[in-house]
Amino acid sequence: MTLRPPVEPMLAQAAEVMPPVRPLASGAAYELKYDGYRALVFTPAGPGGRVLLQTRRGALVQSAFPDLVAAAGAQLPHDLVLDGELLVWDSEAGALSFEGLQRRAAARARSASALAAKLPAHFVAFDVLQLDGRELLHLPYVERRARLEALFTDHALTAPWTLCPMTTDPAKAREWLDSWTDVSGVEGIVVKPQTSPYMPGHRGAWTKVRRRDTTEAIIGATTGTLTRPQLLILGRHDQDGRLRTVGRTVPLRTEAARLVAEHLAAAGPGHPWEGVTFAATWGSRDVLDVRLVRPDLVAEISADRAVDRGGVWRHPLRFKRLRLDVSVQDVPRFGEGSAAAAG
Known part of the structure; x- marks a missing residue:
């Protein structure tokens, strides 16, 4: 069975502080949380197919992001589904821009290419749901993460594709929450049990902690x-x-x-x-x-x-x-x- 949109992304519940390590006996992974649009990238099963970009709510917005579609065709393998965060870089401001992302998402096909030159899109991948046509939802996080890292290494992926930073060290995660969130576009961390499968639409296994x-x-x-x-x-x-x-x-x-x-x-x-x-x-x-x-x-x-x-x-x-x-x-x-x- 292969995945096709719409696919409901797995969601995180909000928390005020990082959850204690003890209840997560299997260990936890800590990822940076970016302030962008949640999105899924679908590459076609073979030549001639279309790259699709799906929002969290199931809308297809690939026509608004021709630069990302072109990069997917050039760098990503066929029959792949990535979950991650869609971001936009404002070249003039020299920073990530949520307002720029809104402009890109609302753009019509005629103006999308011009906007892409000024506000290029980037995709921070934190999960792989399908690889080489094989659906991976049942695998634990730790195995999906290993496949995601191998994907970036084997295909030498570069911008606009970024592998989401991850650590299994709670002390390092707290340091990220305190210091990395000073960077524009980074708002906190997401905590994920390493044994958890990917459950579309489910909220509860993952925890998001925003810096306040x-x-x-x-x-x-x-x-x-x-x-x-x-x-x-x-x-x-x-x-x-x-x-x-x-x-x-x-x-x-x-x-x-x-x-x-x-x-x-x-x-x-x-x-x-x-x-x-x-x-x-x-x-x-x-x-x-x-x-x-x-x-x-x-x-x-x-x-x-x-x-x-x-x-x-x-x-x-x-x-x-x-x-x-x-x-x-x-x-x-x-x-x-x-x-x-x-x-």
Whole structure:
């Protein structure tokens, strides 16, 4: 039996910290987690067939990535299925670009080649699901990984193909989580039991741990009411002094909501966000019903490394506490990422 799209990728459950080694008696593998699009690459069974590129949700997007398709035809063997992360390199910025990846994914065939020259695609492979026409899902991770490494060696694969870094040393994995996540496009690690088979659509055997940093932002609006806020809409001032939206929190717990409510005040005329709408979630067209508040309260938050446009977090933030000892002038400027405020 050979695999053909759509194939549901195996998923990872989120965790705050690395799981302890003891329950994973068979040993664990630790891989870098990249901030891109999950994708599967299918090469044809023989000459004349088409290379297919499938997203996590099953859509075929190979027409938007002609550079990757050409590289697959030139470097990859037939009847192969790779699982990995699709990334885009911004040559002008000299860094991985999630916004560039979005532009590439949305491109039509006519503009895809031009975009590919400016924003070349790369594929970080972390699993092989089929090799030489043989489906490998039943094999344990450690054997699939050995075949993946041999594939890169035997075919001398080079860019745009990258073998995902992996270690079995928990101490090295913690070092990666602390230091490698400073690199743009790297957001954490994925922990995988070495004995686990590949289970399409299954979530639970793998664990993803994103690096989270503590930082500050200004409360500019809330959902709910001023006496019972639910979500906080947060901002930071840019270099021109404008309050720019940077993200929203997850729902506040009852005790935190009560504490915040004690210090909130309704916004007066001239609030910088008058007339602004806020999406319910990143990429959503649903709009939040918000109440503008006086932007003079600072919240300490926990944020991951997925940041767009230099200063907007894609994932919800976690409220930790109010910083009544910090003024809005002490909050990092828009575009300063997760740098913590002084004091």
